[in-house]
Amino acid sequence: MEYHYTAEKNIQILISLMKAHGVRKIIASPGSTNITFVASLKQDPYFEMYSAPDERSAAYMACGLAAESGEPVALSCTGATASRNYVPGLTEAFYRKLPVLAVYFIISLDEFVKIPAVYLNYKKYRWVKDLTVKTDPT
Secondary structure (H helix, E strand, O other): OOOOOOHHHHHHHHHHHHHHHHOOOEEOOOOOOOOHHHHHOOOOOEEEEEOOOOOHHHHHHHHHHHHEEEEEEEEEEOHHHHHOHHHHHHHHHHHOOOOOOEEEEOOOOOOOOOOEEEEOOOOOOOOOOOOOOOOOOO
């Protein structure tokens, strides 16, 4: 069977890293800016997908899945306002030391491209501002 992923390199890299680190469970709150990420994960049998239109509930679902399975769980939503609804659940994950990864997508005002911004919670939150692949001009 052939798998079709988005042509966006930054999302391909993120999916590759998720596989390398054993992130199989994904809770998605789909929207226009994360649709290529969600669609790429959905068609890949490696990932176990759940849908939660409410981001706050999704974050608590991730805490429950991570606590029950002992495996890392990823969240995905659209831009800045939706991602703020993850904060209560991510705070719980932080204090309970649960492996919850939150990925949200924003539109860059400079380039109008999708840029994933990532919160990674293992010991503390780490924020990666830009995973866009840069090309060498030479």
